[in-house]
Amino acid sequence: MTKVEELSVLEGFLKTKALKHSRKREEILDVFLNVDRHLTADELYRLAKKKDPSIGFATVYRTLKLLSESGLAAELKFDDGVTRYEHMYAHKHHDHLVCTGCGRMVEVVDPAIEKLQERLFRKHAFHPQRHRMELYGICVRCKRR
Amino acid sequence: MTKVEELSVLEGFLKTKALKHSRKREEILDVFLNVDRHLTADELYRLAKKKDPSIGFATVYRTLKLLSESGLAAELKFDDGVTRYEHMYAHKHHDHLVCTGCGRMVEVVDPAIEKLQERLFRKHAFHPQRHRMELYGICVRCKRR
């Protein structure tokens, strides 16, 4: 149930920052790792609260920030202005294909696009850091309706 | 000074929605069109206020929404959570290359990437609507420092 490897990543990160291990942080990480979809801070808060009602949402926000900094979570910002988080540890880079009808999301990677993006960076003499690509459309299911 | 073509686009849009022409809306459009960079609602508010101090920021927000709906402006949402607006009328589609050091922004288009994006839509049986691509990096000037 508990993912030991991810937990040790967090522990290691805390150590380098002279921060302390805490029960709450471990609980929140555990809940996060056991859900396999993008979560908003609020969704994670509700789930964590079920396991431990004493958890406050400020702690969830703070922990999500730690998870992002330690490389365990990635922040996703779509057009609706709500930040979502997804698993990042040992997950490959990918972009998103989003259905504007039902909200369904597909993770996509196109190596050819990635290469061309690198070329764009070089062409404008930028040192690449990261990118973000979202494709919005209507999926088959929604088109039928 | 005043862009008649864009103004008539707005007028036309208002007509279809049974909305009224107003002096404030025209003033705001005029200020917007005479600035050639991405603007936040607040920036546009300050500029409009110089010309006509009686303009309130609620009206600027409301007008920006109308401009977006009528196709004169495009909303840009980057990672900082502030919505920016750019000219849209008779402007070609483009993506953005952003320097995380100084905030400089370059408009880019890569036809090859556009084609591959279409292919990705088809591959997952999505009907394409729009996409968003932002490349974040460090520009030469910032790298030197």
Next chain:
DNA sequence: TAGTATTTTGATAACGATTATCAATTTCAT
């Protein structure tokens, strides 16, 4: 294991961007 310095915590207030409310003003077809 008790003492203690430091960090973490939850509740709450504060924040920044945006939107809703509402009475007063403007628009426009008559």
Next chain:
DNA sequence: ATGAAATTGATAATCGTTATCAAAATACTA
């Protein structure tokens, strides 16, 4: 000019998120 309807600015409200702060938890040390 009249009057119905839309628009306006000031302000309050909203939403997601972050800051504050006293109390609790943690991890050293002796």
